[in-house]
Amino acid sequence: xxxxxxxxxxxxxxxxxxxxxxxxxxxxxxxxxxxxxxxxxxxxxxxxxxxxxxxxxxxxxxxxxxxxxxxxxxxxxxxxxxxxxxxxxxxxxxxxxxxxxxxxxxxxxxxxxxxxxxxxxxxxxxxxxxxxxxxxxxxxxxxxxxxxxxxxxxxxxxxxxxxxxxxxxxxxxxxxxxxxxxxxxxxxxxxxxxxxxxxxxxxxxxxxxxxxxxxxxxxxxxxxxxxxxxxxxxxxxxxxxxxxxxxxxxxxxxxxxxxxxxxxxxxxxxxxxxxxxxxxxxxxxxxxxxxxxxxxxxxxx
Amino acid sequence: xxxxxxxxxxxxxxxxxxxxxxxxxxxxxxxxxxxxxxxxxxxxxxxxxxxxxxxxxxxxxxxxxxxxxxxxxxxxxxxxxxxxxxxxxxxxxxxxxxxxxxxxxxxxxxxxxxxxxxxxxxxxxxxxxxxxxxxxxxxxxxxxxxxxxxxxxxxxxxxxxxxxxxxxxxxxxxxxxxxxxxxxxxxxxxxxxxxxxxxxxxxxxxxxxxxxxxxxxxxxxxxxxxxxxxxxxxxxxxxxxxxxxxxxxxxxxxxxxxx
Numbered sequence: 001x002x003x004x005x006x007x008x009x010x011x012x013x014x015x016x017x018x019x020x021x022x023x024x025x026x027x028x029x030x031x032x033x034x035x036x037x038x039x040x041x042x043x044x045x046x047x048x049x050x051x052x053x054x055x056x057x058x059x060x061x062x063x064x065x066x067x068x069x070x071x072x073x074x075x076x077x078x079x080x081x082x083x084x085x086x087x088x089x090x091x092x093x094x095x096x097x098x099x100x101x102x103x104x105x106x107x108x109x110x111x112x113x114x115x116x117x118x119x120x121x122x123x124x125x126x127x128x129x130x131x132x133x134x135x136x137x138x139x140x141x142x143x144x145x146x147x148x149x150x151x152x153x154x155x156x157x158x159x160x161x162x163x164x165x166x167x168x169x170x171x172x173x174x175x176x177x178x179x180x181x182x183x184x185x186x187x188x189x190x191x192x193x194x195x196x197x198x199x200x201x202x203x204x205x206x207x208x209x210x211x212x213x214x215x216x217x218x219x220x221x222x223x224x225x226x227x228x229x230x231x232x233x234x235x236x237x238x239x240x241x242x243x244x245x246x247x248x249x250x251x252x253x254x255x256x257x258x259x260x261x262x263x264x265x266x267x268x269x270x271x272x273x274x275x276x277x278x279x280x281x282x283x284x285x286x287x288x289x290x291x292x293x294x295x296x297x298x299x300x301x
Numbered sequence: 302x303x304x305x306x307x308x309x310x311x312x313x314x315x316x317x318x319x320x321x322x323x324x325x326x327x328x329x330x331x332x333x334x335x336x337x338x339x340x341x342x343x344x345x346x347x348x349x350x351x352x353x354x355x356x357x358x359x360x361x362x363x364x365x366x367x368x369x370x371x372x373x374x375x376x377x378x379x380x381x382x383x384x385x386x387x388x389x390x391x392x393x394x395x396x397x398x399x400x401x402x403x404x405x406x407x408x409x410x411x412x413x414x415x416x417x418x419x420x421x422x423x424x425x426x427x428x429x430x431x432x433x434x435x436x437x438x439x440x441x442x443x444x445x446x447x448x449x450x451x452x453x454x455x456x457x458x459x460x461x462x463x464x465x466x467x468x469x470x471x472x473x474x475x476x477x478x479x480x481x482x483x484x485x486x487x488x489x490x491x492x493x494x495x496x497x498x499x500x501x502x503x504x505x506x507x508x509x510x511x512x513x514x515x516x517x518x519x520x521x522x523x524x525x526x527x528x529x530x531x532x533x534x535x536x537x538x539x540x541x542x543x544x545x546x547x548x549x550x551x552x553x554x555x556x557x558x559x560x
Contacts, residue, residue: 022466027373034369035381037362040410041434042387045399048409052402095305110305112549116313119541119548121495123515124534127522128316131323136527138319163312217389224392226498231519244394244498251398251502260402263395270390277390278383 049267053260064261072238073246073262076154080242081222084161088218092169093211097203099170100177101185111174117166125163126231129156152234157242160228165218172214176207209284213277220273224266317538324535327528335532344514345536347425351513352493355432360486363440364478370441371448388437396434397502404430404503423505428513431500432493439492440485447481447555480555487551491544495537 022030054061064070095114099107117125131137133150143150150156184206188198204211226244233240241249243262250259324332335341370382388396404411404421414421421427451474459469497515504511512520514537521530 030365031369031373031375034362034366035377038366038381038384041437042384044409045396045403045434046387046391048399048403049395052399091305091308095309098305110309112545113309113313116317116545119491119495119545120317121497121515121534121537121541123497123518124320124495124537124541125316127518127530127534128320130522131527131531132316132319134527159312163316166312220390224394226392226394227496227515230497231522244392247394247398248502256402259398263398266392266395270387270392270395273390274383274386277386278379 046267046271049260049263052256053264055260056257060257061261061264064255064258065265067258069238069241070246070250070258070262073241073243074265076157076241077223077243080154080158080161081219083158084165084222085215085218087162088165089169089215091166092171092173092214092218095170096173096177096207097199099174101182114167114170117163122164122225122227123231126160126228129159129163129232133159151232152236153240156232157229157240160232161222161225164225164228165222168218168221169211169214172210172217173207176210177203180206209280209287213280216273216276216280220269223269320531320534320538324528324531327532331528332532332535335529336536340508340512341514341517341533343509344512344517347428347511348494348514351425351428351432352490354429355436355493356486356490358429358433359436359440359489360482363437363485363489364444364482367441367444367448371445385438385441388435393435393496393498394502397431397499400431400434400499401427401503422503423511425504425511427503427505428500428511431503432496435496435499436489436493439489440482443485443488443555444478444481447478451477480551484548484551484555487544487548491541491548494540494544 021027053064095110099111130151132139133143133156134140135144135151137151150159184202185198188202189195193201224244225242226248229242230245230248233242233245235241235245235249237249243266247259247262247266250256250262327335366381366385370378370385401422402408404414404427406412406415406422408422411421419426421430455473456469459473460466464472495515497513497519500513501516504513504516506512506516514533518530518533518537521527521533
């Protein structure tokens with residue numbers, strides 16, 4: 001399509017009459033409404049977190065953060081995340097590999113099942129594990145007899161977090177792996193590479209951005225999960241309170257500064273997540289462009 | 302492959318199956334009685350009503366946001382684009398905390414709204430506000446790729462044939478976008494029905510008035526009424542499955558339009 005031709009044709013008509021664009025008035029009205037909506041619903045709540053956290057000054061903010069129970073909550077959140085993210089990373093890669101590179105019956109069912117934790121209410125998810133491992137539950141008696149604590153203890157929090165963050169890595173990887181196809185792997189195998197070599201040298205590098213993106217999202221959700229963890233944790237201050245649960249407890253104790261101080265750390269995590277995500281998307285687009293430049297011009301259909 | 306199925310089974314399928322099996326121990330009459338107490342019915346009504354309103358608000362503003370982000374260039378567009386994902390990244394407890402603070406009578410927004418009679422904190426309206434926040438990205442993110450791949454030629458053809466801009470939008474653009482908007486609406490609705498963290502901070506949680514269904518499950522659990530909690534959970538779980546299937550069908554419909 002000739003760019004020149006269109007622009008000349010456009011210049012020939014007055015701006016507001018362009019056939020495929022709104023009049024400037026409508027355009028700016030739409031933009032303003034969108035901006036106001038985002039301002040009220042996204043930006044103001046974000047700024048409010050930091051404003052409230054610092055409303056009593058930096059000193060009160062710092063004191064709220066070094067409170068021993070708050071520090072214990074931060075430590076617990078980091079521990080839980082450090083366990084559950086790698087577990088789901090390994091699963092996500094395996095699942096995406098199976099779905100994208102092989103053909104088998106029931107594949108779409110498998111994809112639906114992987115997505116399932118997204119649509120289950122976190123509270124229901126937590127309850128399911130209480131039903132399994134709680135004292136009234138299937139394994140409750142057996143575990144109790146062996147003095148193993150899962151519910152109202154750290155293992156339960158880990159299991160609930162793993163359930164909730166289960167789909168993130170797989171979901172990001174499946175479309176990327178499907179898009180890269182199997183030709184490169186086949187070439188590597190023909191040239192004598194072993195299965196593992198092919199996986200490490202060919203498959204993983206081709207999906208690295210998608211993989212990182214999945215890990216970032218998984219990590220953010222693991223640190224911030226509230227509903228499911230709230231059901232299984234038992235809310236023992238200093239022992240089974242994660243950061244989001246600590247926020248709730250401080251709020252209920254009318255300690256607004258404390259609640260907002262912990263919340264501000266989680267909000268920083270969210271901002272970091274968004275920043276990294278934007279960076280990754282930008283890198284991915286640049287890699288793609290570079291690949292397009294070096295590859296021969298694909299035929300237009 | 303085997304590992305995938307094993308892990309999936311242990312983490313997802315066994316817990317869900319376990320819950321259903323336990324509820325099967327109940328007689329249907331008992332289940333019905335537990336799942337439809339007056340308090341539960343009030344909670345369902347609030348949960349579904351507020352979720353529907355929130356998803357509808359998001360359908361309108363989400364479509365507008367997607368349109369503005371794809372079609373127009375203006376300063377701050379990329380910043381706005383990144384910010385849309387903010388509700389996904391922010392822990393729900395933090396969202397609830399800050400929204401409750403904003404809409405309370407002393408907060409930045411409540412200061413002006415409460416004198417006008419708009420009480421956002423500790424009322425059913427608060428539930429709608431929180432659910433709108435958590436569901437905000439869904440419609441925009443579903444719609445954006447569809448709008449980007451939308452062919453301008455069709456609009457140009459319509460314009461050449463003398464159609465006004467509004468008519469082009471209503472008769473050509475809107476029907477094409479509809480499946481994606483509906484998918485986004487269903488995703489936002491599904492998320493809202495199960496949402497817990499953000500709502501409990503802002504809702505006030507009064508029984509029969511501002512108590513959502515997931516909260517009632519937790520209350521039953523704290524009363525050691527396990528069967529009551531499980532009956533409610535199964536109702537929510539069945540609704541999630543129905544929504545999941547609906548979303549899958551909608552997505553299939555939407556992708557047929559795109560090709």
